[in-house]
Amino acid sequence: MTATLLGDLTWPQVRERAAAGSILAVPLGATEQHGPHLPLSTDTDVAGTLCAALGAARPAVVVAPAVPYGSSGEHDGFAGTLSLGQDALEHLLVELGRSASLTFGRLLFVSGHGGNAAPLTRAVTLLRAEGRVVQAWSPTGYVDAHAGRTETSLQLALDARRVDLASARPGDTRPIAEVLPLLRAGGVRAVSANGVLGDPTGASAQEGAATLAGLERALVAFVDRVFAPDARPRATDPSGSRDDPIHTSGRAG
Known part of the structure; x- marks a missing residue:
C-alpha cells in the first residue's frame, strides 16, 4: 500500500477523508549544510520518507507536502543554508496548524531537524491550548x-x-558536552571546518x-498510541526526542 498524499487529492476527496x-x-x-558529502535536503528527505512509510502503514494518515525550511541558524x-529562525518557524507552524484544523481533526508534525524542536514545542503547546488535537514526533x-x-x-x-x-x-568528534559552549556561541563553524559533527566513516546503505x-x-x-480512541493528550517535547544537543542550543536562525 502506498501513502495518500494531500497534494494528489481534490478538495471533495479531502473532505471525505x-x-x-x-x-x-x-x-x-x-535546508541546511550536511557536510561536503550530503545534500542540503537531508533532514527534509528523512522526515518525508518517514511520513510516507506511516501513510503506507496506516491508511487513516494523509501526508501533507513537506515544509523544507526550519530553524537552522547554527x-x-x-553556503546554502536557508533558515527561518525560531520565531518565524513557530509562527508558521501555528498558522499551518490552525489552517489544517479547519479540515482535519488530528494533526501530526514529524520533524527531521533537531533545531526545530524548541519552536515546534511552543507551537504545539499553543495549538493544544486552543483546543486542537496536535502531536509532534522526531527520530531518536x-x-x-x-x-x-x-x-x-x-x-x-x-x-x-x-x-x-x-x-x-x-568533523569534530569530541564529546558533544565538550564542544557545546562553543556551538552555542559560534555555531557549527566554530568547531568544524567541514560542517560535520561526528564521523561518517563506516556508513552504509x-x-x-x-x-x-x-x-x-x-x-x-x-x-497508534497517541491517537488511540482512549488516548489523553500529553506533553510532547520534540526538543528531547533526538540525540542532537547542538540543535537545542537555543540559537535562532
Whole structure:
C-alpha cells in the first residue's frame, strides 16, 4: 500500500477523508549544510520518507507536502543554508496548524531537524491550548550529532546517488558536552571546518535501511498510541526526542 498524499487529492476527496477521521501528517525538515558529502535536503528527505512509510502503514494518515525550511541558524556559516529562525518557524507552524484544523481533526508534525524542536514545542503547546488535537514526533538514537555515520547511512539508503562518499571526512568528534559552549556561541563553524559533527566513516546503505526501518516502526507505534480512541493528550517535547544537543542550543536562525 502506498501513502495518500494531500497534494494528489481534490478538495471533495479531502473532505471525505477528513470526515472519516483522517490524520494529517506534516513532514518538517530543513535546508541546511550536511557536510561536503550530503545534500542540503537531508533532514527534509528523512522526515518525508518517514511520513510516507506511516501513510503506507496506516491508511487513516494523509501526508501533507513537506515544509523544507526550519530553524537552522547554527549552520549559517555554510553556503546554502536557508533558515527561518525560531520565531518565524513557530509562527508558521501555528498558522499551518490552525489552517489544517479547519479540515482535519488530528494533526501530526514529524520533524527531521533537531533545531526545530524548541519552536515546534511552543507551537504545539499553543495549538493544544486552543483546543486542537496536535502531536509532534522526531527520530531518536542517532550515533553522532550531524552529517556523521547515521545521517550518511540514512541518505545512502534513501538515494546513494546523492551522497559523495569520496568527500566524506570526519568533523569534530569530541564529546558533544565538550564542544557545546562553543556551538552555542559560534555555531557549527566554530568547531568544524567541514560542517560535520561526528564521523561518517563506516556508513552504509544497509545500516541506513535498518535504522530507517526502526524509525518507521517507532513512528507507527507512536501514532497508534497517541491517537488511540482512549488516548489523553500529553506533553510532547520534540526538543528531547533526538540525540542532537547542538540543535537545542537555543540559537535562532
